[in-house]
Amino acid sequence: MHRQPLAYLDREFLESEDARPVRILAEYFEPLHRFKEQNIQDTVVFFGSARVHSREYAEQAVARLTRRFGGSESADYESLLARSRKALEWSRYYEDARTLARELTAWSSTLKFPHHRFVVCSGGGPGIMEAANRGAHEGGGKSIGLNIHLPFEQGANRYITKGLHFEFHYFFMRKFWFAYLAKALVIFPGGFGTLDELFEILTLAQTRKLAKEIGVVLYGREYWDQMFRLEPLAEWGAIDQKDLALLRYCDTVGEAFDYLRDHLVRYHLTPTTRQEEQAPGIAKTRS
Numbered sequence: 358m359h360r361q362p363l364a365y366l367d368r369e370f371l372e373s374e375d376a377r378p379v380r381i382l383a384e385y386f387e388p389l390h391r392f393k394e395q396n397i398q399d400t401v402v403f404f405g406s407a408r409v410h411s412r413e414y415a416e417q418a419v420a421r422l423t424r425r426f427g428g429s430e431s432a433d434y435e436s437l438l439a440r441s442r443k444a445l446e447w448s449r450y451y452e453d454a455r456t457l458a459r460e461l462t463a464w465s466s467t468l469k470f471p472h473h474r475f476v477v478c479s480g481g482g483p484g485i486m487e488a489a490n491r492g493a494h495e496g497g498g499k500s501i502g503l504n505i506h507l508p509f510e511q512g513a514n515r516y517i518t519k520g521l522h523f524e525f526h527y528f529f530m531r532k533f534w535f536a537y538l539a540k541a542l543v544i545f546p547g548g549f550g551t552l553d554e555l556f557e558i559l560t561l562a563q564t565r566k567l568a569k570e571i572g573v574v575l576y577g578r579e580y581w582d583q584m585f586r587l588e589p590l591a592e593w594g595a596i597d598q599k600d601l602a603l604l605r606y607c608d609t610v611g612e613a614f615d616y617l618r619d620h621l622v623r624y625h626l627t628p629t630t631r632q633e634e635q636a637p638g639i640a641k642t643r644s
Contacts, residue, residue, distance in 0.1 A: 384530035388523050392538070395520055398472035399625070400501060400538040401461055401617065403454055404554045405485025405545030405576075412452050415445040450545050450577060451488045456610045457543065457576075458492030458500070464618060466498050468626070473499055475540060475621055480504065480531075481513045481522060485545045490516035503531050532557055540625050541572035541617050546580040563600055572620035574613050578606045 361367075370376055410418070419441045458477045465475040477493035479486035481502025493500035494516040502517035505525050513522050525531040536558060544555050555575075561567050575581045587604070590596045607613040 381527060381530060384525055384527055385533070388534055391520060391523075395499065395518075396472050397476055397499070397501070397521075397538070398470070398474055399540045400476050400478040401541045401543065401621075402478045402535050402539045403458060403485060403489035403543050403545065404480070404547060404551050405450065405454060406547035406551060407480075407482045407484035407486060408548075409447050409451045409484040409488070409546070410444055411455075411488070412445070412448040415441070415448040419445055447546070450485065453576065453610050454485050454488035454543070454545055455492035455495070457613055458489040459496040460492075460610065460614050461617060462493040462496030462498035462500070464614075466496070476501055478503065478535070478538070481517060483514055485547065487514035487516060490514055494518075503534055505531050536561055536567065539571060540569065540621055541574070543574045543576055543613065543617070545576045552584075559603055562603055563596070570620075570624040572617060572624075573604050574616060575604050575606050576608075576613060578608055581606065
């Protein structure tokens with residue numbers, strides 16, 4: 358006799374259109390459960406391009422290309438070589454993200470709290486995301502990877518702490534978890550996805566939908582100055598002049614680390630908030 362499975366074990370139903378609310382709730386409650394289990398209180402989120410490689414990888418790519426086509430005067434070779442050299446130049450951001458994540462993790466490990474504070478969090482993939490998780494791993498601390506299922510991107514990187522690798526189907530649920538625990542963001546050079554994540558958080562901060570002060574670092578002024586200028590938004594009255602202060606531009610690891618540490622201490626480790634910060638549970642946002 359055929360036995361109908363229980364509704365919450367029926368895969369066909371769970372993957373149906375009618376069960377979409379169940380899947381959305383699962384992408385809220387399952388991470389919530391694991392963050393509590395892993396004793397995570399809050400995060401520092403790193404955003405940036407998945408296409409940035411480590412310096413070692415970029416140097417090897419240039420060397421391979423030179424060995425294979427060295428001496429060639431073809432346009433194709435010159436184009437490939439130029440792109441490889443640009444990738445080598447861009448690798449600076451991978452190494453800086455790695456170092457910054459390592460230093461933040463080492464510093465946060467000295468804080469005497471019952472919960473893990475200011476844990477490095479990334480989108481879980483390659484590039485800047487890998488660099489952040491890798492640096493936190495090298496710093497001896499936990500790190501989080503909030504990965505998203507995409508048809509054309511690589512899987513999660515290998516430096517995410519066991520038990521803190523999450524896979525999301527819904528972009529908006531992934532964004533929720535980026536914002537919900539974050540006390541600071543570091544935005545490295547990236548593309549559409551990085552810009553989307555940046556402006557999502559800026560909008561939440563500007564409209565006070567975040568029940569906390571969040572520090573936002575734009576790392577690499579040379580890159581970001583070419584991407585956009587925000588001052589005309591204030592000049593035209595689209596935003597207030599004070600909204601520009603939501604962003605802090607940094608060009609070195611030392612500058613970014615000092616700003617982030619000072620921000621986290623001032624707004625999230627002060628005596629007036631210490632008792633609240635030590636209380637069980639994870640950070641809250643306004644509903």
